[in-house]
Amino acid sequence: MIQKVLILGSGSAGLIAAISLKKILPKLEVRVVRSSDIGVIGVGEGTTVSLPTYLLDYLKLGHARFYAQAEPTWKMGIRFHWGPRDYFDYPFAYQLSGQWRHYSCPNGYYSDENFHGIGLGSALMEANKAFPQHEKSGGGPDFSVPFGFHIENVKLVQTLESIAQELGVAFIEGKMSGAERGPSGISALLLEDGQRLEADFFLDCSGFRSELLGRVLGEEFVDYRRSLFCDRAVVGGWERTTETILPYTIAETMEAGWAWQIEHEHHINRGYVYSSQAISDEAATEEFLRKNPKAPKTPRVVKFRSGRYRRVWVDNVVAIGNSVGFVEPLEATALMTVARQCKNLIMLWEDAALRPTETMRSLYNQLSGETFDDTRDFLALHYKLNTRLDNEFWRHCREDTEMGDLAPLLDFYHENGPSLMNIYCLPSQDRNIFGLEGYLAILVGNRAPYKAKRALTDTERVTWDDMLKTFRTRAEQSLSVAETLAIIRSPQWRWNS
């Protein structure tokens, strides 16, 4: 029976895991080993909808405290400077995976020419607004609209650490230097200062070092290099002065990859993800600085490899976070994956009354592998379809990106276009994390060609345009990020939880 859990690593993955365990299974003894010498990665600042939902609704960390301490801003989606359109928006709110009443086709067929503001989510992004005003709360933000966070890694880690401490998680400072093996896997961690730490179960949250799963247990690594060619990022930002706080992340096509722009309240964070086969660090830095003259002159270069370990749960060790694997942050999926892994693990442990079975371990490994592979395929689709630049790197992406399990989807789409039946071509269909909405956003956004064109009737055209006008008007009357921040910080504002 699991009674004592030792977590190696105190980055966002280790801390979310520690809090999840203490909140849902409070009888567990949870300790965290961390090394100030090694520190945390310090990047990872955009999220999907899952992270706010997980932290605030599932773990109930408390809105007032979390917003005051971690100071997130809101992200309504991603704006892609990608493909043949000037740009396209992929909001978290659903818009393509449906069909409005009285229309003969699903929405995607109407979006070939104009793909701006076809739902409230993208209309909000167009208008630089975050939340509609809620009538019941006297014009306050309506937080029922789906949103993710922009959140500074250091502030997130500090907030999570203080919450973990309050929940009774113990922190041990020290650097792991080895591990002792026992009959059920690992029996103890050994620290450089001579400490020997025993536990029943170990979570490897040691980031890219993957100390337990990768180094001690030697699990096989599944490389994604045939689908995802990038392996480095130049990272640097600047203090905000007069720039508006945008309610979305920007993903912008670059010569040998793409660049993000993440919007914190006082800081703008930029990063250029690139392939070291296609461009040198110096040339990437130069291109990055040309686009971002306010960034520091010597931005940081972060190296990574795309892929995942074949199993994440081996013996009495589960890895969570960057220690499991990594895909570039084109859809900002890592923290979502951390939350998903924590939730699945806890559900299994609860069902097993803390005596997990072999089949649970297999299922967990299958689900974790699927999550990573689905993300790889989804990101690969972004590269495959991007016709924005015609240079060696992007031609290579269009021609040579391996599509994993997505080939049937692409075939179906090329024949039939944005039909809702595309859903049955998705890998791990009912569990796919991006769902039909995500795939259609990238296919329609990039104007992926298809044969079965459908034209609007004259009546449909008039009512479609009217509907878009209604979204636009509602969005223009909504609240910006800055206005929403002011409201939630006013003395009159009350959170429900």
Ligand SMILES: Cc1cc2nc3c(=O)[nH]c(=O)nc-3n(C[C@H](O)[C@H](O)[C@H](O)COP(=O)(O)OP(=O)(O)OC[C@H]3O[C@@H](n4cnc5c(N)ncnc54)[C@H](O)[C@@H]3O)c2cc1C
């Ligand atoms: C360029 C880039 C951009 C990213 N952008 C995003 C994004 O927008 N959204 C997103 O969700 N994610 C993003 N990520 C991923 C992001 O890093 C993770 O989501 C998140 O920060 C999880 O980190 P972690 O806790 O796994 O690792 P880390 O933050 O690296 O933490 C590892 C911990 O383990 C400890 N440790 C390691 N080895 C030892 C040892 N031997 N002894 C003791 N302690 C040890 C360290 O001190 C640290 O506390 C990005 C990553 C990169 C590289």
